[in-house]
Amino acid sequence: MTNLSKTISFFLPNFNCGGVQRLVLNLSYSLSQQKNQIDLVLIRSVGSFMSQIPPSVNLVDLKKPRLRQAIQVLGQYLREKNPDALFSFMSYNDPISVLAKSLYHVKTKIILGLHSDLSQQKTPPFLQHPLAHLGLTPDQPKLLMQWFYPWANAVVAPSYGVANNLAQMAKFPLEKIRVIYNPVITPEIFEKQQQMIQHPWFEIDQPPVILGVGRLIPHKDFFTLIRAFAKVKEQISCRLVILGEGEMRRELEKLVQALNLTHDVDLLGFTDNPYAYMKQAKVFVLSSNCEGFGNVLVEAMTCGTPVVSTDCHSGPREILNHGKYGHLVPVGDAGKMAQAIVEVLTGNSKKFDINWLNQFTLDTVTQKYIDLLN
Structure with missing residues (x-):
């Protein structure tokens, strides 16, 4: 396996039990074993998977900032650490990642990944944000995806079904989406x-x-x-x-x-x-x-x-x-x-x-x- 020797960051809201967190946990371990420096950047340093973070992975806690603060804190982190790549695998973190890179003028590659089929998830009306119908919320991020995905250096999906859905929602070229299955078997x-x-x-x-x-x-x-x-x-x-x-x-x-x-x-x-x-x-x-x-x-x-x-x-x-x-x-x-x-x-x-x-x-x-x- 090719050795990168790079600094790679994974940006998540928390480390709760979930498929995306499991993906990041497995990838972090595997990449760190090849002498890459791995940073796990969390908006909130909480979750049932916290105890499973490998010692070789550096934890960066942004301490639960709000949206505007998150962009600032992440941008400062990117400017200071200047990682080779930052992965954002959850839709509500994607705009923060793209804006932080743009506003702080860093060279870090931003790689976005949609790991759920948002077109099939139904949020009860009483739980929806007033802006949901505009595609401007985490549960209905259609417009946000159309705005920010074209600015990513790469876009990843865990299945061809998600890739097709993402291409339609974000109006993003399907041929530019890399399908990579999850690293499940360890x-x-x-x-x-x-x-x-x-x-x-x-x-x-x-x-x-x-x-x-x-x-x-x-x-x-x-x-x-x-x-x-x-x-x-x-x-x-x-x-x-x-x-x-x-x-x-x-x-x-x-x-x-x-x-x-x-x-x-x-x-x-x-x-x-x-x-x-x-x-x-x-x-x-x-x-x-x-x-x-x-x-x-x-x-x-x-x-x-x-x-x-x-x-x-x-x-x-x-x-x-x-x-x-x-x-x-x-x-x-x-x-x-x-x-x-x-x-x-x-x-x-x-x-x-x-x-x-x-x-x-x-x-x-x-x-x-x-x-x-x-």
Whole structure:
């Protein structure tokens, strides 16, 4: 792998549990191992992934400035440190990155990346900012993208679906968007999946466990997974475990109670080792109504677990090779999801070629980012 020996910065709002944070965590580690200086620049130095930042990565805390202050503080950082490149992977940080470079006249390459499918995410009206309809807010940044993306040195997307969506929203040439899959498969997965699980449902001779992993937020749609599980349980003795924490916990618990599933569904909260659960589960299910990529599908497949996923825009179909390596079901369809889960539990899972997963390894993806920087 080519050695860059560069200073590379990653700019994020925080380091909470999320796909983008996991991407940055993995890339930071891999690039720092090649003697590159890595700065993790956070608007707020908080989040459940803070404890996992490698010692080789330098943490820069901007201490929660407002928008105008963030531009100033980031610009001062860029002028002082003058990194070779700054990656911004979240839409609400992108304008700050572009403006900071422009106003402070630095040579740092700004690389923007949209890692979610904004066209499919629906923000409830009561949560929307008054300027949302103008495309001037983080949840609806259409106009902001059209203004600022042309000023980036490079634009990255984690899937071809996101690239197409980004090109349409930002009116940005599709051929100028570099698609680089997320670096999901790391040595850590192989180590952690071997750890023991201290949970009675995973002991020998227990009913099979269906697993879901993700933040308890609307677009992960664990409601459909729970309803599908209720239908599966009518046919097969089984249990459901969901790993993750978030704002929808109470509503999900209410649904579990309403369906009389309190003894068969366990919302275990966040864990820094979901891989041991993936290894022991009989089927992994992604129930999202939209995804930028779908890291957890790759993680489950790496653990050797059959998968069922919604055919949501835009990552799962690409990861599962158009359904060849896992069951794809319509978004929000608990009945079809239940049928697919039953198929797997009765021995009709879809096998996948282990070589297919090579494109999602940390080494492969890191080299693609090195090529981009060069």
